[in-house]
Amino acid sequence: MSAIPQALGADVRTQACPGGPLLVRGAEQVVALDGSVHDVLRPVVALCRCACSSRAPWCDGAHKMLPPARRPGAEDVR
Amino acid sequence: MQPTPSTGRAPGDLPIARGPLSRHVLDLLSGDPDVDGPLVDLDVSSDDPLADDDLQVALWTLYELHFRGFTGIDPGWEWSPRLLHVRRQLERVLLAHLLNAVAPEVDAAMAASGDLASRFFELCETYPGPSLSSVVGRQADRAQVLDFLAHRSVYQLKEADPHTFVVPRLDAVTKATLVEIQFDEYGAGRPDRVHQHLYARTMAAAGLDDAYAAYVDDVPAQTLALSTVVSMLGLHQRWRGAAVGHLAAVEATSSLPCRLYAAGVRRVGLPDEVATFFDEHVEADAVHEQLAVRDVCGSLVRAHPELERDVLLGAALCLHTEVRFAEMLLAAWADGSTAPTGRAERVPA
Ligand code: FES
Ligand SMILES: [Fe+2]
Ligand SMILES: [Fe+2]
Numbered sequence: 138m139s140a141i142p143q144a145l146g147a148d149v150r151t152q153a154c155p156g157g158p159l160l161v162r163g164a165e166q167v168v169a170l171d172g173s174v175h176d177v178l179r180p181v182v183a184l185c186r187c188a189c190s191s192r193a194p195w196c197d198g199a200h201k202m203l204p205p206a207r208r209p210g211a212e213d214v215r
Numbered sequence: 216m217q218p219t220p221s222t223g224r225a226p227g228d229l230p231i232a233r234g235p236l237s238r239h240v241l242d243l244l245s246g247d248p249d250v251d252g253p254l255v256d257l258d259v260s261s262d263d264p265l266a267d268d269d270l271q272v273a274l275w276t277l278y279e280l281h282f283r284g285f286t287g288i289d290p291g292w293e294w295s296p297r298l299l300h301v302r303r304q305l306e307r308v309l310l311a312h313l314l315n316a317v318a319p320e321v322d323a324a325m326a327a328s329g330d331l332a333s334r335f336f337e338l339c340e341t342y343p344g345p346s347l348s349s350v351v352g353r354q355a356d357r358a359q360v361l362d363f364l365a366h367r368s369v370y371q372l373k374e375a376d377p378h379t380f381v382v383p384r385l386d387a388v389t390k391a392t393l394v395e396i397q398f399d400e401y402g403a404g405r406p407d408r409v410h411q412h413l414y415a416r417t418m419a420a421a422g423l424d425d426a427y428a429a430y431v432d433d434v435p436a437q438t439l440a441l442s443t444v445v446s447m448l449g450l451h452q453r454w455r456g457a458a459v460g461h462l463a464a465v466e467a468t469s470s471l472p473c474r475l476y477a478a479g480v481r482r483v484g485l486p487d488e489v490a491t492f493f494d495e496h497v498e499a500d501a502v503h504e505q506l507a508v509r510d511v512c513g514s515l516v517r518a519h520p521e522l523e524r525d526v527l528l529g530a531a532l533c534l535h536t537e538v539r540f541a542e543m544l545l546a547a548w549a550d551g552s553t554a555p556t557g558r559a560e561r562v563p564a
Contacts, residue, residue, distance in 0.1 A: 154505045155332075179399050183502040191474070196501040198470030201340065 142184045142194035143168045146177075156208035158183035158196035169194035186210060226427040227286035230276055234269025236305070240276050243298060248291035254300040264309045264436075265539045271439035274309065275431065277302045278446040282376060283427065306447055313444070317531035324527045331516055331523065335460075335508050338530055339467040344538030345545055352475030355548070357483040362553040363476075364489070365423055365430045366544060370441040371414040371492075372427050375400035377442070378465075380449035381458040386518055392510040393459070396466070396503045410499075413492040420488035437536075437543040444536045448529060456522035459515055460529025463507035468534070469500035 144151070144164035152160040161167070161184055164177045175194060183196035186209035190197045200208050232238040236257060246252075261267045279285065280293040292298055324338045351363055379397055382390050402408035418425035431439070448458040477493035516523045547553070 154509060157505060158501065160502065160505055179403050179499065179502065180395055181399075181502050181506060183505060192498055195498050197474065197497050198501045198504070201336075201471065 140170055141186045142170060144177075144182075144184065153186075153210050154183075155210055156205065157186070157200050157210070159186055160184075167194050220422055220424060221426075222424045222429045222433065224424075224426070224429055224432060225286070226429075227283065229285050229288070230272050230428075231432045232269075233272050236269045236301075237272040237276065240273045240298070240301060243295075243301075244276075244285070244288050244292055248289050248295040248298075252297050254297060257301065257304055259304045259308045261308055261312075264312045265440045265536065266436050266543075268436045268439075270305055270308070271436040271443055272431075274302070274305050274443045274447075275439045277305070278443060278450070279428075281380075281446070281450060282373060309443070309447070313532055313535065314528075317528065317535050320531045320534075321524065321527050324531070325524055331513060331526075332509050335463065335512060335527070335530060336467060338527065339464055339534065342531070342534040342538070344534070345541050346472075347537075347541035347544065348472035348475040350545060350548075351479040352482075353479070355479055355483070357485070358553045359548050360479055360483050360485065361421055361423060362548075363544065364418060364421055366434055366438045366540070367441075368414065368418055368423070368425075368430055369428065369434055369438055370445075372411050372418075373442065374410050374414065376411075377445040377449035378458060378462040381455050381462075384452050384455040385459070385515065389459070389511055389514045389518070392506050392514065393462070396462075396506050396511070399499055399503065408495075410492070410495070413495055417489050417492040420486050435543060437540045440536050441540055444532055448532070454525065454529070456515065456519070456525030457529030457532065459507075459511055460526035460531075461533045462529075463504070463512050463526075464530035464533035466500050466503040466507040467530075468537070470497050470504065473497045473500065 141159060144161045144167050146163050146165040148163040150162045154160060161182050162180065164182065167175045167177060167182065167184060169175060170193065185193050185196045185200075187200040187203060189199040189203065191199065229241055229244065230237070232241050236259065239255070239257060259270070261270050264270050277298060280290070280298070284290050284293070320338065320342060324334050327334045327337065329337070347363075351360060355363065375397055382393060382397070385393065400410050402410070402412070406412065415425040424430065445458070445461055448454045448461050473493040473496040477490040477497070480490040480493065481487070512526050516526055
């Protein structure tokens with residue numbers, strides 16, 4: 138899997154969504170792939186794992202435009 | 216056409232009747248709910264309840280008693296057997312039509328292979344119908360974009376509220392995640408970020424009337440149905456699975472379209488603030504769709520497998536009413552009409 142943004146916080150819990158983003162609870166800040174730091178303003182955030190989002194580090198649903206086999210974490214199907 | 220900053224309708228005004236059903240409801244509301252009266256059987260037959268203005272205005276009015284109510288109308292009408300008798304007749308007609316209309320898609324989603332989440336996303340991504348967001352994003356003119364904003368205001372100014380009725384009907388795990396979503400819809404503790412309020416700001420910045428239900432007398436049945444169908448699901452314990460599926464479908468069909476809506480708003484030169492609501496939804500609903508489909512619907516169906524069909528049904532009802540809305544609006548635009556700001560029919564029935 139390609140690199141993904143990093144979540145910072147004392148009690149960070151993550152949940153990988155097959156074919157889509159990484160859900161993160163409890164983060165205070167997120168470091169994007171370009172090193173920029175973003176404050177977390179909602180209870181749960183979705184971090185882009187496909188590198189296609191136009192609002193990185195956040196997921197914007199763009200992973201749905203990829204063919205299913207090229208979506209991130211297609212291997213974590215539950 | 217000039218956008219109107221005020222439609223002349225005050226929040227809390229009753230709507231204007233558009234036929235015998237809505238007239239009957241308004242007549243009852245002018246009386247006293249504590250005076251007993253007959254349960255009246257009405258002629259509720261309708262070829263197409265989603266295109267029936269009279270039926271939709273009547274239902275919208277009946278449901279509104281459970282939301283904000285009306286100025287000068289006794290709130291006791293909310294639980295009046297006489298009104299509930301009318302509501303049940305209208306709901307039966309609407310439900311029969313809807314269940315029939317979406318059955319093929321629901322059956323296919325039930326029969327498809329894969330886990331619930333992948334079948335749910337597949338249903339949302341492949342549901343047949345025109346793409347209103349592509350038209351608004353790429354080619355609609357300024358009057359059409361304003362028209363789109365005014366139509367959507369009837370639902371968007373009460374966004375999240377119909378779904379909130381379902382919360383007490385769910386088990387702990389399901390309601391915990393649902394409320395995580397609703398908390399974000401209601402601004403995550405910041406009143407100025409409540410999504411309904413963001414939509415009011417969109418309306419004001421676009422020069423449109425930002426008052427609750429301001430355009431209710433101007434929009435046709437298909438626009439009112441965006442509000443009535445989800446209100447029906449939210450208000451019936453029996454439809455709790457469908458209410459949850461409807462919510463998840465709203466979330467799962469929002470991020471990419473909202474990017475196009477925001478692009479359309481900017482393309483026709485409306486102020487940036489008009490796009491704020493849509494910008495927020497690109498990001499918020501990319502989170503909400505995962506929570507809603509995987510955790511809310513997922514936990515509900517794991518605990519209550521018998522509700523799986525209702526969850527998919529609720530999704531299909533959301534998608535179907537959106538398709539009917541899109542078809543109505545695109546047909547009006549093809550005719551050169553920009554309702555509601557150009558097609559107000561403020562004539563009492
Ligand atoms: S994971 Fe959703 S846009 Fe990249
Ligand atoms: Fe929202
Ligand atoms: Fe949402």
